[in-house]
Amino acid sequence: MNQQYPSVLLEKAVDExxxxxxxxxxxxxxxxxxxxxxxxxxxxxxxxxxxxxxREVKYCQTCHNISDTESCQICSNPQxxxxxxxxxxxxxxxxxIEATQQYRGVYHVLGGIIxxxxxxxxxDLEIQSLIDRVQAGGIKEVIFALSTTMExxxxxxxxxxxxxxxxxxxxxxxxxxxxxDELAYADEVTLGRSIVNRTKFKTTL
Amino acid sequence: MNQQYPSVLLEKAVDExxxxxxxxxxxxxxxxxxxxxxxxxxxxxxxxxxxxxxREVKYCQTCHNISDTESCQICSNPQxxxxxxxxxxxxxxxxxIEATQQYRGVYHVLGGIIxxxxxxxxxDLEIQSLIDRVQAGGIKEVIFALSTTMExxxxxxxxxxxxxxxxxxxxxxxxxxxxxDELAYADEVTLGRSIVNRTKFKTTL
Numbered sequence: 001m002n003q004q005y006p007s008v009l010l011e012k013a014v015d016e017x018x019x020x021x022x023x024x025x026x027x028x029x030x031x032x033x034x035x036x037x038x039x040x041x042x043x044x045x046x047x048x049x050x051x052x053x054x055r056e057v058k059y060c061q062t063c064h065n066i067s068d069t070e071s072c073q074i075c076s077n078p079q080x081x082x083x084x085x086x087x088x089x090x091x092x093x094x095x096x097i098e099a100t101q102q103y104r105g106v107y108h109v110l111g112g113i114i115x116x117x118x119x120x121x122x123x124d125l126e127i128q129s130l131i132d133r134v135q136a137g138g139i140k141e142v143i144f145a146l147s148t149t150m151e152x153x154x155x156x157x158x159x160x161x162x163x164x165x166x167x168x169x170x171x172x173x174x175x176x177x178x179x180x181d182e183l184a185y186a187d188e189v190t191l192g193r194s195i196v197n198r199t200k201f202k203t204t205l
Numbered sequence: 206m207n208q209q210y211p212s213v214l215l216e217k218a219v220d221e222x223x224x225x226x227x228x229x230x231x232x233x234x235x236x237x238x239x240x241x242x243x244x245x246x247x248x249x250x251x252x253x254x255x256x257x258x259x260r261e262v263k264y265c266q267t268c269h270n271i272s273d274t275e276s277c278q279i280c281s282n283p284q285x286x287x288x289x290x291x292x293x294x295x296x297x298x299x300x301x302i303e304a305t306q307q308y309r310g311v312y313h314v315l316g317g318i319i320x321x322x323x324x325x326x327x328x329d330l331e332i333q334s335l336i337d338r339v340q341a342g343g344i345k346e347v348i349f350a351l352s353t354t355m356e357x358x359x360x361x362x363x364x365x366x367x368x369x370x371x372x373x374x375x376x377x378x379x380x381x382x383x384x385x386d387e388l389a390y391a392d393e394v395t396l397g398r399s400i401v402n403r404t405k406f407k408t409t410l
Binding site for chain 2: 004005006007008009010012013015016017019020021022023027029030031032033034035036038040043044045046047048049050051052053054055056057065066067068072073074090091092094095098099
């Protein structure tokens, strides 16, 4: 549908919204009209929040997580185990792991995974800074927590080869049947790995 | 999931996005991270588009459609038939009717429909301005083009009663089986109306 907008300003706003992933022209129009019905202050608060974020956000110099300061809350926390580094793709993964409250180490955010199809090579990611970080010493173990996809495995392997000689321990998240899942519905590969990597029966978590 | 955000600025931006209709915290996070990966100028252009729209947008003084000027493109077009007024809920309906290229009259945008459940009464809508417009003369026919819902019918009826004595012609959009639809899948009410309101067979549209 080739629609004519009654206002150039409206068209511009709809265009900007429809650039967002998963948002088409119709949804963009709905969102813009919703915002138009709000107070002027609410709309300015919306627009400024994202501009301010982009302008003022910092990335932690150690782990490259998003932060309001030069060193993020996790890296600057003396109670965390700084000898244990979990390698993740992006800050959403950091938040997901933090939400489990099971991890007391620190992170290293790669900013993506190696994906030649999308033109992302090792130099586009924070891999060199990870190697430098390991070589600087003080790190006993790195945990690979990337997606279990072809790209994730490639990235794991690439980093493994780079760190192999450093003598640091390397581990990977355990894979298996999800908690609460019925066996009959688990896929074969996952179930197969669950059996091969079975753990000792414990009466506590 | 009670997530801890690594940055206050990030949390603020995610909060603002998740206020939009149909957008939850997870989608908001995805959109904000997408914007963070864009250039600074692209992000400012996004934020400013919506702020500028809200600050500078005007509503046509005649039909209340969104406009960049005091009188909208349609109302200020001398080639449109100003004696024919189509009553619609919002500007999306104006755009939908304009896209058909079948209508040469002008519009009156109510800004909603009467909906006591949502606390929207006649005085919250541009109904009085419609009555004034009809009473000022020069209008021969008004076309009701509101939703065929309870609220739409209520609004139609309310306006009908108000305009009854003005002597203006009043019509309503024809309802019937959609073009391209199979009869077997049309709902009973629509199909029933299609039979009752059948039109003379014509070999042209």
